[in-house]
Each structure stands twice: as C-alpha cells, then as structure tokens.
Amino acid sequence: MSNNHILKVDNVGIRFGGLKAVSGFNMELHQGELVGLIGPNGAGKTTSFNMLTGVYTPSEGEIIFEGKKVNGLPPFKVTRLGISRTFQNIRLFSEMSVLDNVKVAYHSQAKHTMISSILRLPSHFIGEKEMEEKSIEFLKIFNLDGDMHEKAKNLPYGKQRRLEIARALAAGPKLLLLDEPAAGMNPKETAELMSLIAFIREKFDLTILLIEHDMNLVMGICERIYVLDHGQLIAEGTPEEIRNNPKVIEAYLGEEVPAHA
Ligand SMILES: Nc1ncnc2c1ncn2[C@@H]1O[C@H](COP(=O)(O)OP(=O)(O)OP(=O)(O)O)[C@@H](O)[C@H]1O
Numbered sequence: 001m002s003n004n005h006i007l008k009v010d011n012v013g014i015r016f017g018g019l020k021a022v023s024g025f026n027m028e029l030h031q032g033e034l035v036g037l038i039g040p041n042g043a044g045k046t047t048s049f050n051m052l053t054g055v056y057t058p059s060e061g062e063i064i065f066e067g068k069k070v071n072g073l074p075p076f077k078v079t080r081l082g083i084s085r086t087f088q089n090i091r092l093f094s095e096m097s098v099l100d101n102v103k104v105a106y107h108s109q110a111k112h113t114m115i116s117s118i119l120r121l122p123s124h125f126i127g128e129k130e131m132e133e134k135s136i137e138f139l140k141i142f143n144l145d146g147d148m149h150e151k152a153k154n155l156p157y158g159k160q161r162r163l164e165i166a167r168a169l170a171a172g173p174k175l176l177l178l179d180e181p182a183a184g185m186n187p188k189e190t191a192e193l194m195s196l197i198a199f200i201r202e203k204f205d206l207t208i209l210l211i212e213h214d215m216n217l218v219m220g221i222c223e224r225i226y227v228l229d230h231g232q233l234i235a236e237g238t239p240e241e242i243r244n245n246p247k248v249i250e251a252y253l254g255e256e257v258p259a260h261a
Pocket residue numbers: 016019021039040041042043044045046047048088
C-alpha cells in the first residue's frame with residue numbers, strides 16, 4: 001500500500017494493571033478514506049480511540065499523525081493538530097443550547113484571541129459573529145438548525161447523536177473518529193446517518209475512522225475494515241474480505257449475531 005498515510009499506528013499497546021487491553025496494534029489510514037474498526041464487546045476499540053486522542057498514553061508503540069508523533073500529547077493538543085472524535089456515550093453540554101454546543105467546539109479553532117475577547121476589541125465581535133454563522137452552517141448540514149435554541153438535553157436521541165458529530169466537525173478536524181455513531185438509532189435514522197457521514201467526508205475533505213456494531217452501516221459505507229478481538233488485530237481488509245474471514249466469523253461466535261455479518 002502507498003505511504004501517503006495521514007495516520008500510522010505502529011505496534012501500539014496498552015496495559016491496565018495485568019490486563020493487556022490492546023497489543024501490537026498496527027493501522028494505516030490514507031487521506032480521504034472511510035475505515036471501520038469492529039470487534040466483539042471488550043475487544044479494545046474504544047481503548048484504541050482513547051490512545052489516538054490522547055486520553056490514554058500507550059505503554060508501547062507510536063502513533064504518527066501527519067508525520068508528527070502524537071502519543072503522549074494531551075487531548076486538547078491532539079484536537080488542535082486535527083483529530084476530533086465523538087463518544088460512545090453522548091457527551092453534550094446538556095443545559096446549553098444546541099447552537100452554543102457547536103459554538104463552544106468551534107471556539108477551539110476560532111481566529112480571535114483571548115486578549116481580544118477579554119478587551120472586547122472589534123475583532124472579538126467579528127470573530128463572534130463569524131463563529132455563530134459558521135456554527136449555524138454546521139447545524140444546517142445536520143438538519144438541526146430548527147432546534148438551535150433548544151437545550152441539548154431536550155433533543156430526541158437521534159438528533160443528540162447528530163449534534164455530537166456536528167460538534168466534532170466544528171473543531172475543524174482532518175481525521176474524524178466516530179465511536180458507535182448509530183448506537184440507539186432506528187433503521188431509518190441509521191440510513192440517514194450513513195448518507196450524512198458519506199456527505200461530510202466529501203464536503204470537509206475528511207478521513208474517517210468509525211467504530212460500529214451495526215454491520216449494515218460498516219459494510220455499507222467503509223472501504224476497509226480493521227477487526228480487533230481480545231486486544232489483538234485479527235483481520236484487515238475490504239468489507240467482502242472481512243465478511244468471509246474465518247477468524248472474524250469465529251470471533252463473533254457466541255456474540256449476538258450482527259445483522260448482515
Ligand atoms: N481505564 C481502564 N481500566 C481498566 N481496564 C480498562 C480500562 N479501559 C478499558 N479497559 C478494559 O480494556 C478492555 C477493552 O475495552 P474497550 O472498552 O476498549 O472495548 P470495546 O472494544 O470498545 O468494547 P465495547 O464494544 O463493549 O465498547 C476491556 O477488558 C475493558 O474492561
């Protein structure tokens with residue numbers, strides 16, 4: 001495979017006490033790819049996301065993003081370099097409005113400085129206005145502009161999930177990590193989400209890595225898939241290759257059989 005990777009995960013592992021949650025994990029993502037990370041419960045998927053985003057520091061190996069080593073950096077620095085994520089359990093500011101939730105995220109890449117905000121210089125107000133307009137643009141893409149003044153906690157579940165993605169995007173990432181974006185969604189919402197993910201990848205020139213239990217979604221939109229089991233990478237390939245891989249089928253035996261796996 002070519003070496004134009006945006007992300008390279010090289011032999012990464014992490015231990016919690018005696019437990020090797022992930023070991024010898026290798027992965028390469030190329031600019032513009034949409035890739036899935038799957039595996040049975042407890043396989044190490046979220047732990048891998050936590051290592052990619054600075055929440056956990058790997059005990060071994062290296063994570064290189066756009067040529068820079070990111071393992072060991074705190075999460076806010078990783079976000080600033082261009083990796084943002086959503087969480088398996090929705091993490092919104094529930095008492096804040098939908099619009100403010102996006103504005104807060106947008107703030108991390110806004111041009112105006114802290115000094116101009118404190119002194120309320122004209123550039124602060126230009127920044128503020130631009131931030132609001134941009135935030136509304138994001139909300140429109142996610143069909144949430146009609147709810148912008150609603151408190152986040154009052155949105156139905158599917159919309160909260162979409163708002164989480166809008167927030168992650170507002171931080172201006174090059175690499176977007178989605179942790180079970182379709183969890184708890186009904187089939188219609190999931191289908192809409194699939195086209196939305198494909199759309200934002202094109203529009204924002206993103207590379208996307210997603211963890212998902214809904215095999216329909218993973219197989220439907222991902223170009224390549226990595227499979228973890230008990231913290232080890234057991235397969236990597238196209239959806240077709242993964243679907244027919246005996247190791248993958250075996251790993252999922254005893255699990256609730258995923259739809260269309
Ligand atoms: N902070 C932690 N301390 C101790 N053990 C942890 C910690 N975080 C994760 N683990 C363990 O690491 C293993 C991998 O967990 P992880 O949440 O990454 O799995 P997963 O593949 O995301 O599972 P699921 O699909 O159920 O979300 C599990 O055995 C889990 O209990």
